Every structure is written in structure tokens, then in C-alpha cells.
Amino acid sequence: MKITNIQQAKSQLSKLIEAVLQGEDVIISKAGKPLVKIIPYTANSEPRKPGYWKGKVTMAEDFDTLPESIINSFTGVDE
Known part of the structure; x- marks a missing residue:
């Protein structure tokens, strides 16, 4: 598995793509995540x-029918 940061990935995109096509996993990370x-x-x-x-x-x-209790939940009206 190959792990690289975003900046390295930008400069080595062609190589990373080739590695993926050869079956290697490639992960791009930022700040180690x-x-x-x-x-x-x-x-x-x-x-x-x-x-x-x-x-x-x-x-x-009744797919298009919305129960009154749901409408009240969105409008803030108490039942």
C-alpha cells in the first residue's frame, strides 16, 4: 500500500495512477489522515x-399526505 500526501500526489499523479493500474493500493492523506x-x-x-x-x-x-403531527413539528405549532 502506498500512502502519500496531497502535495506529493499532485507532483506524482502519473506514477500513482500507474501503481494503481498495477494493482497497488494508493491512499492520499492530509496532515497524516x-x-x-x-x-x-x-x-x-x-x-x-x-x-x-x-x-x-x-x-x-397516502404517500403525498403528511400527518398533521409532522407538519406541526416543522412549524413549531403545539398539538
């Missing part, structure tokens, strides 16, 4: 299909 992990990009094996969830998800009949 890990912030991000560089990982190789992988394309989805299957493209998205619009309508995939059609007929599989249902909404409750």
Missing part, C-alpha cells in the same frame, strides 16, 4: 436499462 483511495475505473458490464424497476415498486396510497 487518510482522505481518499485511488482505484481503477471499471465500466459496467451491462448498460443501464430504463424502466428496469417498472412494476416492481409501488407507492402507498
